Amino acid sequence: AQTVTQSQPEMSVQEAETVTLSCTYDTSESDYYLFWYKQPPSRQMILVIRQEAYKQQNATENRFSVNFQKAAKSFSLKISDSQLGDAAMYFCAYRSAGQGGSEKLVFGKGTKLTVNP
Amino acid sequence: EPEVTQTPSHQVTQMGQEVILRCVPISNHLYFYWYRQILGQKVEFLVSFYNNEISEKSEIFDDQFSVERPDGSNFTLKIRSTKLEDSAMYFCASSLPGLAGASGQFFGPGTRLTVL
Numbered sequence: 001a002q003t004v005t006q007s008q009p010e011m012s013v014q015e016a017e018t019v020t021l022s023c024t025y026d027t028s029e030s031d032y033y034l035f036w037y038k039q040p041p042s043r044q045m046i047l048v049i050r051q052e053a054y055k056q057q058n059a060t061e062n063r064f065s066v067n068f069q070k071a072a073k074s075f076s077l078k079i080s081d082s083q084l085g086d087a088a089m090y091f092c093a094y095r096s097a098g099q100g101g102s103e104k105l106v107f108g109k110g111t112k113l114t115v116n117p
Numbered sequence: 118e119p120e121v122t123q124t125p126s127h128q129v130t131q132m133g134q135e136v137i138l139r140c141v142p143i144s145n146h147l148y149f150y151w152y153r154q155i156l157g158q159k160v161e162f163l164v165s166f167y168n169n170e171i172s173e174k175s176e177i178f179d180d181q182f183s184v185e186r187p188d189g190s191n192f193t194l195k196i197r198s199t200k201l202e203d204s205a206m207y208f209c210a211s212s213l214p215g216l217a218g219a220s221g222q223f224f225g226p227g228t229r230l231t232v233l
Contacts, residue, residue, distance in 0.1 A: 035221055043206055045160070045224035091160060095222075102173055103148055103212070104162040105222055 002027045004094050006108035013082045014116050020067075021077045021111045023092030031097040034068065034075045035105070039089040048090070051075065053097065079113075087115045119143045121225035123209050129231045130199055138194045138228045140209030149192045150210040150222060151184065153177070160208065166192065167214065199232045206230075 003026045013019035025034070036048040051059045051068050059066050063083075067076045079086055092108040122141045130136050142149050151163040164174040166184055183195045192211075196203055206229050210222040 033221075037224075042226070043154075043229075044226045045208060045210075047221045047223065050221050093160075103165050103167075103214075104150070104173060104175075105152070105160075105210075106162070107160040109159045 002029070002032075002094050002096070002106050004092050004106050004108035006090075006092055006111050008111045009109070010112045010114070012114040012116060013079070015082055015084060017082055018078060018080045019082055019113065021079075021090050021092075021113065023075045023077070023108055025073050025075065025092070025094050027073070027094065029096055033095045033097050034066075035093040035095070036064070036066070036075075036077045037091045037093060037107075038086075039091060039110070040085075040087070045091075049077065082115050084115050084117060087113055089113075119145075121209055121211055121223055123207075123225035123228050125228060126226065127229045127231070129233065132201060132232055133198050136196050136199055136230065138196075138207050138209075138230070140192045140194075140225055141190050142192055142209065142211030143223055144190070145213070146211035146223075147214045148172075148212045148222075149184075149186070150212075151194045152208045152210060152224075153205040154208065154227075155205045163194075196230075199230075201232050204230060204232045 005024045032053045034051045038046045049061045063080045065078045089110045091110045093105040096102045124139045149166040154160045164178045165172045181197045206227045208227045209225040212222040
């Protein structure tokens with residue numbers, strides 16, 4: 001079974017600074033997708049960024065980018081120019097991609113990000 | 118932009134009562150999911166639904182739970198006889214199938230279920 005580990009329960013960053021959230025995962029599959037979701041205090045789950053495992057190029061979405069290291073099974077999220085609205089729980093998630101594979105998302109325990117003004 | 122909607126936003130019920138949580142997935146999505154999040158814990162998969170049947174379920178999804186797509190738009194989760202430990206946030210999600218699912222699962226705002 002796949003597992004996702006987020007080793008930082010809490011992180012903080014100064015407004016306008018850069019912060020990196022860590023995520024590692026364990027799988028025997030070669031084909032999969034990885035996601036970062038944001039959960040603000042409203043508790044809505046918002047998709048931030050996604051990465052296909054077969055792509056070597058790291059995904060970017062505006063101020064959000066990932067560092068995907070397939071061999072190390074690492075998928076960190078970098079938030080540049082942090083804003084107060086970035087304060088939230090961030091969840092890393094894994095999904096199989098192979099034929100007949102599970103469609104479910106496997107989540108890590110989350111990292112609570114605080115942005116200090 | 119299309120979004121997943123859920124009703125009610127908050128449901129309070131007595132232990133032993135039946136509850137039905139409702140979701141309207143994004144209209145062109147074909148995979149539907151229910152997840153739950155007990156306060157302070159991670160999000161856990163309950164069930165996935167495709168082509169009018171359950172495609173996968175977790176060990177949490179026991180006989181007390183059922184899902185249904187009663188019409189072309191709604192997707193429901195029924196808990197037959199609620200227990201205190203069913204208190205959680207329940208999220209509905211939907212996605213495109215197969216490779217298109219790489220675009221991710223899109224979540225509704227959640228229903229907070231409180232069992233007294």
